[in-house]
Amino acid sequence: MYRFLASTRWVGWLVLVMIFAVVCAGLSWWQWDRRAEVSGENRQVAANWDAAPADLATARSWLAQLPEERLYAPVRLTGQYVPDQTLFVRQRILSSAIGMEVLVPFRTQDGTVVMVDRGWMPNGQGAEQHPDNVPAPPSGTVTVTMRLKPGEPNIGRDAPQGQIASIELAATAQKTGLPVQTGAYGLLASEDPAAATRPTALPKPEADEGMHWSYALQWAAFGVLFFVGFGYAARQQAKINRDDKAAAAEAAARGEEQIFRARRAPRARAVKPRRDGKPHDEDVEDAFLDGAGPSHQQR
Incomplete structure (x- = not known):
């Protein structure tokens, strides 16, 4: 059912998904390290200031x-x-x-x-x-x-x-x-002794870890979503393949040509009847050909 995953196209998609996931994982770890760094600095401010x-x-x-x-x-x-x-x-x-x-x-x-x-x-x-x-x-x-x-x-x-x-x-x-x-x-x-005036004193750093924790989780979620999307696409393709296989079996049983989902037959264009009740020229021509066709072929 999923043998199509070994095709060049799907392997290429999987490699691309893995590359994006690795990038997201790296960004997530970077944000985690930044949070740890800020957290450590906050501890030193509290202990030493x-x-x-x-x-x-x-x-x-x-x-x-x-x-x-x-x-x-x-x-x-x-x-x-x-x-x-x-x-x-x-x-x-x-x-x-x-x-x-x-x-x-x-x-x-x-x-x-x-x-x-x-x-x-x-x-x-x-x-x-x-x-x-x-x-x-x-x-x-x-x-x-x-x-x-x-x-x-x-x-x-x-x-x-x-x-x-x-x-x-x-x-x-x-x-x-x-x-x-x-x-x-x-x-x-x-x-x-103190100077009469001095530049504005730099403030004590705030004990705030910022959004690093949230960003780390977001990047990790993005990496997982790439695999979820790939799995969903593969499942949909498997469903299409399964439906086409069933349709092929039914067509073979009826002696008909299979019409794959990828190439559906176009819908027939609806023709409105004339107001005077007379047939269209196309209908007259079709009827003539249907009636005269065999005798025409025998000439």
Whole structure:
């Protein structure tokens, strides 16, 4: 009944269905991994955001390679800002507005250099959108409390002088010419002494897993539906084949030619009778031929 599934056509359809199903499965796993990643970050925010700050001696290894469990861990450092090497991170959104984050190198008393994200500012009106009236960091010796984050990947975009497309810490070291720590940078929590004004502080991340779970289920369902559709199509084809086989058997029993479902005979066109009751010319011609046909053939 289902031997047609071994045909080239149906094997091709099955291969196509399997390809689409594999793609859907991959997208489903990707959404699941994103959910797990966001869930892990939420746990670290809850555990570390309001924890007591660590000192440089404790956090030194974190600055070289930030452990996952130390994400957003507070660190307290004492030293000086290097404001003439400030960098601006482009295309940052805060409260639906596009702006830049202000990244300033901070040199501790033992010479360790850490990039500090002092906050967000809206884009300026110039051609390069450089923020206007950027507040200067405190001068002299400052004690800074920051929350650690790992650097970002290189996204392959160029930026104007003094700006960067992402917080790739190795790139910030090249741009500033300073021995910047490449394992982590800090989100500014507080400064002592504090500046008169500062960029808008970045908010605490919301504990929201988003729609990743729903999207993962949807992609998995799509993958299953491809097989369901293939099975339904195969069942319909099997039914057509079965009906045609039964029709062929009946036609053979009556000595008639089988008319397959794939090539039905056209319906006869209905001819309306004339109003005067006389036959159509076609009917007269058919009657003449039917009556004269045999004698005509004998001539």
